[in-house]
Amino acid sequence: MSKEPSGRFRGGSQTRRDRWFGLDQQPDFEAFRRWWHRVGKEESGGRDLESREQALAEYEAWIKSGRNRVRS
């Protein structure tokens, strides 16, 4: 297991990788996460993601929309 600059650990059990939406393995996961909390959630009604399927759908929509980024 290696620690990423963001503080997240890569690797670990399959269960844990799945819990992180299965998305934290993506190189742009941090950009998506930041966009989701600062922009995407409000645009989607303001509620938390309730499932892995919903998380994947939001991620794919973000990809299709051009990976909008929010400044750090």
Place this chain on the structure above:
Amino acid sequence: MAVALQDWESPGSVDEEQMIAWLRDVGSLPPALTAAEIARLLDRTGSHRLRNAAALALAELKAAGAAERIGVLLRRADVAPQSGSLLFALDELGGTLSLEGLVNILRNGSFEARSEALHFLDADRVSMADPESRRVASAELTALAAGPDPDAAAAAQDALAMLPDRTGHSGPEQHQA
């Protein structure tokens, strides 16, 4: 533009959408709200949308005491179901999650909030409190791991797998005996 506190403390007196717009634009000059006003809103609002926007605004401002205020909220069962962005804001502020908050989120939180909370544990940013509190939390997580909610149980099992060296807990498999 200053906003009188009573404007948002009286239900319906200020449009929620307008307040959220102000909070999202907190970096503008001059700001519509001061950090103290936003902190007060964070503490008092019953709206999860306003609470999220306030926490994110305080994180953007790097406001003193914001991590502690968010930490208090994360111990509340009624806040846990919509706490993903509070945890993100706490992460942005470099704060730590209390053990009590972790258990609360894993028990009552959303998929998103549980993921964010487990990140704190993964990154060794959960404050471990005193031995008795750790023992209680470990027992609560063990019960949650064997409980009827499969999502909460899976999250608790993940948490227990990361806790052994910090709580005296010896691993989830030994709790099945």
